[in-house]
Amino acid sequence: MKNTHIALTVNGEPTEVAFAAYKTLLEVLREDLNLCGTKHGCELGECGACAVLLDGRPVLSCLVLGVDCDGVSVTTVEGLVADGRLHPLQDTFADLGAAQCGYCTPGFLVTAKALLDEHPNPTREQIRDALSGNLCRCTGYQQIFEAVEAAIVAGRR
Amino acid sequence: MNTIGKPRRRVDARAKVTGQTKFADDLMLPRMLHCKLLRSSVPHARVVRIDTTRAAKHPGVHLVLTGEDFPISYGILPVSQDEHALARGRVRFVGDPVAAVIARDELTAFEALDLIDVDYEPLRTFAGPEDSLAHDEPRIHDYGDRGNIHKLVSLSFGDTDRAFADADRVFEDTFFYQGNTHLPIEQHAAVAARDPDGKLVLWSSTQTPHYVHRALAKALEMPAAHIRVIATPNGGGFGGKSDPFNHEIVVCRAALLLDRPVKICLTREEVFYCHRGRHPVLMEMKTGVKNDGTITGMRVRTLLDGGAYGSYGVASTFYTGALQTVTYHIPTYEFQGCRVFTNKPPCGPKRGHGTPQTRFGQEIQLDKIAEGLKLDPADLRLRIVEQPDTLTANYLRVGTIGLSECIRRVVRASNWAAKFRRLPTGRGVGLACSSYLSGAGLPIYWNDMPHSGVQLKLDRSGGVTAFCGATEIGQGSDDVLVGCVAEVLGIDPLDIRAVTGDTDLTPVDLGSYSSRVTLMMGNAAIQAAERARDLLADAVSKKLSLPKDRLVFADRRVFDTENPSTGVSFAEAVQAAEAMFGTLGTTGSYTPPKSAAKFKGGGVGPSPTYSYSAAVVEVEVDPSTGWIHVPRVWIAHDIGRALNPTLVRGQVEGSVYMALGEALMEEQTFRRIRPHLSAALVHKFPSMLEYKSPTTNDMPEVFTELVEHPDPRGPFGAKEVGQGPLLPVMPAVANAVYDAIGVRIDEVPITPEKIAKALDAKAAGKPARYGPSSFPHIDWPEPMQVPPPWEGGDGKAKVKSTKAEVRSTVVAS
Numbered sequence: 001m002k003n004t005h006i007a008l009t010v011n012g013e014p015t016e017v018a019f020a021a022y023k024t025l026l027e028v029l030r031e032d033l034n035l036c037g038t039k040h041g042c043e044l045g046e047c048g049a050c051a052v053l054l055d056g057r058p059v060l061s062c063l064v065l066g067v068d069c070d071g072v073s074v075t076t077v078e079g080l081v082a083d084g085r086l087h088p089l090q091d092t093f094a095d096l097g098a099a100q101c102g103y104c105t106p107g108f109l110v111t112a113k114a115l116l117d118e119h120p121n122p123t124r125e126q127i128r129d130a131l132s133g134n135l136c137r138c139t140g141y142q143q144i145f146e147a148v149e150a151a152i153v154a155g156r157r
Numbered sequence: 158m159n160t161i162g163k164p165r166r167r168v169d170a171r172a173k174v175t176g177q178t179k180f181a182d183d184l185m186l187p188r189m190l191h192c193k194l195l196r197s198s199v200p201h202a203r204v205v206r207i208d209t210t211r212a213a214k215h216p217g218v219h220l221v222l223t224g225e226d227f228p229i230s231y232g233i234l235p236v237s238q239d240e241h242a243l244a245r246g247r248v249r250f251v252g253d254p255v256a257a258v259i260a261r262d263e264l265t266a267f268e269a270l271d272l273i274d275v276d277y278e279p280l281r282t283f284a285g286p287e288d289s290l291a292h293d294e295p296r297i298h299d300y301g302d303r304g305n306i307h308k309l310v311s312l313s314f315g316d317t318d319r320a321f322a323d324a325d326r327v328f329e330d331t332f333f334y335q336g337n338t339h340l341p342i343e344q345h346a347a348v349a350a351r352d353p354d355g356k357l358v359l360w361s362s363t364q365t366p367h368y369v370h371r372a373l374a375k376a377l378e379m380p381a382a383h384i385r386v387i388a389t390p391n392g393g394g395f396g397g398k399s400d401p402f403n404h405e406i407v408v409c410r411a412a413l414l415l416d417r418p419v420k421i422c423l424t425r426e427e428v429f430y431c432h433r434g435r436h437p438v439l440m441e442m443k444t445g446v447k448n449d450g451t452i453t454g455m456r457v458r459t460l461l462d463g464g465a466y467g468s469y470g471v472a473s474t475f476y477t478g479a480l481q482t483v484t485y486h487i488p489t490y491e492f493q494g495c496r497v498f499t500n501k502p503p504c505g506p507k508r509g510h511g512t513p514q515t516r517f518g519q520e521i522q523l524d525k526i527a528e529g530l531k532l533d534p535a536d537l538r539l540r541i542v543e544q545p546d547t548l549t550a551n552y553l554r555v556g557t558i559g560l561s562e563c564i565r566r567v568v569r570a571s572n573w574a575a576k577f578r579r580l581p582t583g584r585g586v587g588l589a590c591s592s593y594l595s596g597a598g599l600p601i602y603w604n605d606m607p608h609s610g611v612q613l614k615l616d617r618s619g620g621v622t623a624f625c626g627a628t629e630i631g632q633g634s635d636d637v638l639v640g641c642v643a644e645v646l647g648i649d650p651l652d653i654r655a656v657t658g659d660t661d662l663t664p665v666d667l668g669s670y671s672s673r674v675t676l677m678m679g680n681a682a683i684q685a686a687e688r689a690r691d692l693l694a695d696a697v698s699k700k701l702s703l704p705k706d707r708l709v710f711a712d713r714r715v716f717d718t719e720n721p722s723t724g725v726s727f728a729e730a731v732q733a734a735e736a737m738f739g740t741l742g743t744t745g746s747y748t749p750p751k752s753a754a755k756f757k758g759g760g761v762g763p764s765p766t767y768s769y770s771a772a773v774v775e776v777e778v779d780p781s782t783g784w785i786h787v788p789r790v791w792i793a794h795d796i797g798r799a800l801n802p803t804l805v806r807g808q809v810e811g812s813v814y815m816a817l818g819e820a821l822m823e824e825q826t827f828r829r830i831r832p833h834l835s836a837a838l839v840h841k842f843p844s845m846l847e848y849k850s851p852t853t854n855d856m857p858e859v860f861t862e863l864v865e866h867p868d869p870r871g872p873f874g875a876k877e878v879g880q881g882p883l884l885p886v887m888p889a890v891a892n893a894v895y896d897a898i899g900v901r902i903d904e905v906p907i908t909p910e911k912i913a914k915a916l917d918a919k920a921a922g923k924p925a926r927y928g929p930s931s932f933p934h935i936d937w938p939e940p941m942q943v944p945p946p947w948e949g950g951d952g953k954a955k956v957k958s959t960k961a962e963v964r965s966t967v968v969a970s
Contacts (some may be wrong), residue, residue: 004562022264037176038394041342042425046845049342077176086174094170097803100811101631102173103180103343103392128853135343135845137393138631141856142816143807 237467313931320454476511587892596673621730904927
């Protein structure tokens with residue numbers, strides 16, 4: 001099978017990549033760009049582990065074809081660290097126990113980032129709703145809610 | 158205490174929030190090939206012919222393996238070595254691996270699976286325990302206690318018949334606990350390769366690298382010293398990654414044959430079929446009580462649907478009858494358990510292993526008893542809580558018990574007195590309690606060696622590395638290891654590097670199961686750290702001309718307790734010790750105390766100490782639709798001491814979450830495809846969308862209280878927290894539903910449909926309940942008689958070589 005080729009922006013960097021045309025964005029990120037921070041739990045759009053930001057909006061990368069991503073801007077968990085510092089969400093997730101096994105964490109982080117980018121001061125209900133497509137089997141979600149809320153406070157400082 | 162007891166960022170948190178934690182499927186090795194398994198499409202059959210010719214010729218395929226390549230059986234328990242990596246002449250469930258393709262990429266491997274031709278000769282399908290009890294032939298396995306019964310247990314501790322006769326009231330109930338599965342978000346994955354010396358390395362998402370190591374040595378007929386198993390951090394385990402798995406053995410064989418790295422990552426559907434999850438259990442409980450609530454005796458009968466293989470099933474069977482006595486004082490106790498084989502994915506250990514099912518029944522029955530005796534359910538329990546530092550009727554040695562305080566705390570926090578039987582119809586509260594092991598007292602294979610070992614390396618840089626075979630599955634075992642060492646040596650946890658779960662580099666730890674890691678690894682870590690501290694103290698004492706007992710280790714310094722400005726940095730202390738003693742290294746190990754139970758079967762249940770939990774659940778039930786909403790849960794957990802309260806709270810809340818999934822929605826159930834199509838017995842919904850689990854919108858507010866009375870048996874007094882807090886939640890939900898609308902749902906999951914049916918039954922004047930009506934007749938062996946301690950017993954069985962013993966000595970070949 002002949003490889004297809006696209007040019008896109010990944011975590012702020014212009015990137016070109018060639019890959020088998022059937023691959024999903026998830027597979028292109030993990031297998032062809034070596035960005036393994038993005039995870040998979042079902043590859044059917046059910047669990048949210050593969051969430052990334054596409055032009056700032058959260059999408060399930062297992063449901064997006066790589067060939068459709070020419071010219072887009074993708075943000076993965078690897079792109080959250082800026083100037084060598086953790087994003088406030090990463091700090092609060094780490095401090096408050098919001099990451100246990102850590103497998104669903106990248107998906108939660110980018111989804112929460114999209115929420116805070118759009119609504120700088122969401123209520124608990126808005127946080128619940130925004131994260132309702134991400135499954136976590138470890139935490140019971142409560143420490144995740146608290147970490148998002150703490151990041152709102154941290155972001156304001 | 159500088160580290161212990163303080164809420165801290167766990168030591169591996171940065172890796173997790175930056176996506177840098179390397180899970181098994183994140184490993185990409187040069188020249189790596191990919192493996193896929195062909196799984197049986199039929200539930201029970203002889204494999205008459207496998208033709209792999211076409212698959213082997215498919216472009217990009219490097220190797221095709223079948224059962225011929227795997228002559229040696231394995232299994233997690235020595236008594237049930239009943240699995241082969243690929244089927245040898247027989248398949249036992251839809252999903253049983255039959256063949257493997259190793260190809261240049263996953264897609265090619267998938268394509269080649271379709272080119273393998275398999276002829277099956279169907280055998281009778283055993284869809285549930287009733288089939289397996291009714292038909293001895295054909296046997297799913299050629300071992301087991303009788304026909305398709307895998308295991309029969311019959312134990313008696315004291316005269317329960319007399320206890321029932323002496324009771325003021327006797328309560329008899331039947332309950333059913335549906336099976337469910339772990340659903341870790343990470344699908345199982347493994348990579349095998351030869352290292353440059355030709356030895357085998359397996360990276361795998363396993364909770365038990367030591368047991369996988371043993372299984373590989375056996376199944377591959379290789380010296381264990383030539384095999385290295387590295388447990389990658391697990392993306393959730395919950396018990397589902399505790400068995401040695403077919404796919405692990407297959408990729409190892411393939412990597413050895415091809416001399417190239419071989420990876421496998423299961424699909425979500427395959428994870429559902431691998432299972433090893435909660436056994437469906439039908440149970441019958443008979444309890445005699447005095448009018449004041451005192452229990453005179455209890456008899457528990459369980460019937461476990463084991464699925465197609467042994468897995469941990471023998472232990473699971475015993476666990477359904479082991480821990481009833483640990484929570485409440487039960488002077489006479491009888492347990493009969495039966496596990497059958499069926500043609501479904503094998504059941505095994507899930508969080509709480511074998512104990513949630515009977516805990517569910519026991520705690521609902523106590524609610525019924527309280528109502529029958531006109532006692533408050535909390536008061537009843539406070540009257541019967543087991544005494545600390547006692548030996549139970551079945552010879553479990555109980556340590557500290559914080560259960561009474563747990564009950565009082567949730568009663569107070571939930572405002573129980575104002576709510577119970579006082580809320581308007583449709584709203585209710587329910588209470589339940591539980592206890593759980595802080596580690597299994599016995600290893601899976603009989604030996605006298607330590608259950609956990611820790612090694613420390615210290616050098617002149619001031620750096621400390623802690624090595625332990627324990628496996629990080631998200632629970633925070635690396636943080637416990639490092640936290641214990643940091644506390645003893647007076648340094649920061651982030652100063653220490655943890656190297657864990659690697660059979661080449663780390664001393665043996667038996668694995669992340671049975672809530673054993675904190676207690677066992679923690680004690681080993683403290684011992685190793687104290688030995689290191691002793692060496693450092695010798696050297697600093699000489700250097701500063703101070704008596705050793707005046708030295709304090711804190712704030713990365715070693716200093717004089719009477720004159721804190723006199724001292725050296727931690728690195729200087731290490732340098733002084735290295736100069737005095739040479740290269741520095743210490744070890745620590747932990748072996749649990751000997752069990753008091755000396756009877757056959759007494760090996761399941763003993764633990765160094767037990768944790769306790771109590772929960773109050775509030776529910777809202779819509780009587781017209783049966784819809785249940787849980788707005789709030791209060792839970793108190795007796796942890797002994799919280800080493801890192803942030804992690805402890807996470808375990809409690811995560812347990813409540815998983816428990817609510819089991820209570821309200823999760824079920825691993827099967828259906829028959831119509832006969833004219835295939836008659837196969839398949840999973841009803843092997844996908845994360847249809848296998849319902851709680852989302853952020855389903856999760857109630859959880860109010861957690863930690864009861865901390867340090868237990869001398871635990872590291873800094875700590876007991877377990879990973880599993881115990883799950884146990885009281887399911888029965889508390891059922892009891893709350895009864896409080897809300899007056900119907901008993903005696904099984905899980907408690908669905909709107911079942912509530913509606915129970916309400917219909919109530920309206921029709923029938924018993925206001927939904928649940929099983931009877932327990933089937935089982936030809937139990939004569940119970941093994943073990944007199945309880947207060948009847949002069951010594952932990953041994955009274956009568957030898959009964960029918961029971963003869964039968965249970967029949968084990969796997």
